[in-house]
Amino acid sequence: MKGMNNVNLENLLKTRESVANGELPPYRMFEVEGEWMFGETQFKSTLNFENGSITLFTDQPTPSGGKGNAPNPVQYCVFSMIACYATTFVTIAAMKGVEIKSLKVKGYSKVNMKAVLEIEEGPVVEEVGITLEVTSSASREVLEEIKNLADKKCPAAYTVSHAVPFKSYITFTDG
Amino acid sequence: MKINNVNLDKIAETKEKLQQGIWPEHRIFEVSGEWLFDKVQFMGYVEYDNGSTFLISDQIYAFGGNGNAPHPLQYVVFGIMACYSMVFMAKAAGKGIVIRSLKTRGYIKVNVKAALFGEDKPLVEKVGIVLEVDTDASPEELEEVKILAIKGCPSAYFVMNPIEFESKVVKTESAIV
Numbered sequence: 001m002k003g004m005n006n007v008n009l010e011n012l013l014k015t016r017e018s019v020a021n022g023e024l025p026p027y028r029m030f031e032v033e034g035e036w037m038f039g040e041t042q043f044k045s046t047l048n049f050e051n052g053s054i055t056l057f058t059d060q061p062t063p064s065g066g067k068g069n070a071p072n073p074v075q076y077c078v079f080s081m082i083a084c085y086a087t088t089f090v091t092i093a094a095m096k097g098v099e100i101k102s103l104k105v106k107g108y109s110k111v112n113m114k115a116v117l118e119i120e121e122g123p124v125v126e127e128v129g130i131t132l133e134v135t136s137s138a139s140r141e142v143l144e145e146i147k148n149l150a151d152k153k154c155p156a157a158y159t160v161s162h163a164v165p166f167k168s169y170i171t172f173t174d175g
Numbered sequence: 176m177k178i179n180n181v182n183l184d185k186i187a188e189t190k191e192k193l194q195q196g197i198w199p200e201h202r203i204f205e206v207s208g209e210w211l212f213d214k215v216q217f218m219g220y221v222e223y224d225n226g227s228t229f230l231i232s233d234q235i236y237a238f239g240g241n242g243n244a245p246h247p248l249q250y251v252v253f254g255i256m257a258c259y260s261m262v263f264m265a266k267a268a269g270k271g272i273v274i275r276s277l278k279t280r281g282y283i284k285v286n287v288k289a290a291l292f293g294e295d296k297p298l299v300e301k302v303g304i305v306l307e308v309d310t311d312a313s314p315e316e317l318e319e320v321k322i323l324a325i326k327g328c329p330s331a332y333f334v335m336n337p338i339e340f341e342s343k344v345v346k347t348e349s350a351i352v
Binding site for chain 2: 034070173
């Protein structure tokens, strides 16, 4: 069963069973640490994964007070959303036995700069969108059905379309 | 003037241009990517002022991926905490508060049963950020900066508020080889 759409269904189904049996916890926490930089970029973080790790940098563009030396955080957010949505879409397709021959994705986020810079009150982010360009022998109706399921099951899309509790804390350290 | 590695003069200039209508009120941030049939599952391409980069993501092994790149939700957490840290530092700089160091931890809690079985509970239960700050500013001053950061951070905004989300699927024909 391995290999359909580059999704290992065998592993996924095993995990599904383990969650159903209570052998695996029903929640997953994704945690990341990072720090502010005082050099050519503004923020960096190392993400660890099963087979390695990667260090990412971000920087604001010049008009927003940075130097434009790395992608800005909203670009990372849009990337994370299209990656999460694509992963959910292709995984659901694989579970339904639908072969995806190719998938290209475009995503965007529309930010109100006047609200960011406190010039006016109002929604900071006005809309978020994603377009999937799919090559598959499945019908348009089947692909639409998979998309509707992905809308419901993608955690990143959920975070955008729902109000999620957000907590932030400050702790002090001595220099 | 530069405080906390934030160029305040440029921000003031941008604010003025926005007020005068020289700059557009909205910025659209676009990213594209594609599904891969190789060692990782997804690759995106991001352009910025002084360059461009490819970003890769992969599911963990237990969820059908290869574990060869960060999970998309790690990027979600990274994006949110980086965005929040930037707005926090810019707002602190705007108030003349010098931050000697800032370490940030972020998390997202996902209900796996809702994702795998459609359990009728919130798919994402909470998102959190902890800022570890070294500064001479008082806790009250930092609380004030935090409130401004929450209000002005696009990522915190999209977590806390329901936003219009539109997804479209376009079916294309296979290329004839």
